Amino acid sequence: MRKAFTLFLLALGLLLLLGAQPAMTIMPYDGRTLVAERCTTCHNLDRVERRFGQDLAFWERTVDRMLGKRNMLNDTERKAVLAYLVSP
Numbered sequence: 079m080r081k082a083f084t085l086f087l088l089a090l091g092l093l094l095l096l097g098a099q100p101a102m103t104i105m106p107y108d109g110r111t112l113v114a115e116r117c118t119t120c121h122n123l124d125r126v127e128r129r130f131g132q133d134l135a136f137w138e139r140t141v142d143r144m145l146g147k148r149n150m151l152n153d154t155e156r157k158a159v160l161a162y163l164v165s166p
Contacts, residue, residue, distance in 0.1 A: 107155050109162025116150045116159075130163070137163045 117126055129140070137160050145151060151159060 107158035109158040109160070109165075112151065112155050112159050113162060116155075117144070119150070120144075120148070126163070132164070134160065134164050 113126060114123065117123070129136075132140075141151075141156060141159060141163070145156070
């Protein structure tokens with residue numbers, strides 16, 4: 079009886095371990111949210127939105143210039159912001 083109970087607990091533990099979700103899932107960065115959260119600490123979104131339609135080179139220069147003033151994005155976040163800013 080004790081052996082069966084131990085096997086049951088072991089199987090239950092294994093099922094819980096395999097089915098458990100990680101406490102923090104890796105979510106892809108949302109460029110729009112990052113722009114709204116980070117860029118608005120210095121200026122409003124109208125300033126950013128007026129420049130929509132610019133090419134990647136323009137936005138890379140602009141974002142890198144801003145990061146030189148206040149490093150507020152890591153490389154992955156920077157890429158997400160750039161993808162959002164150049165998207166139609």
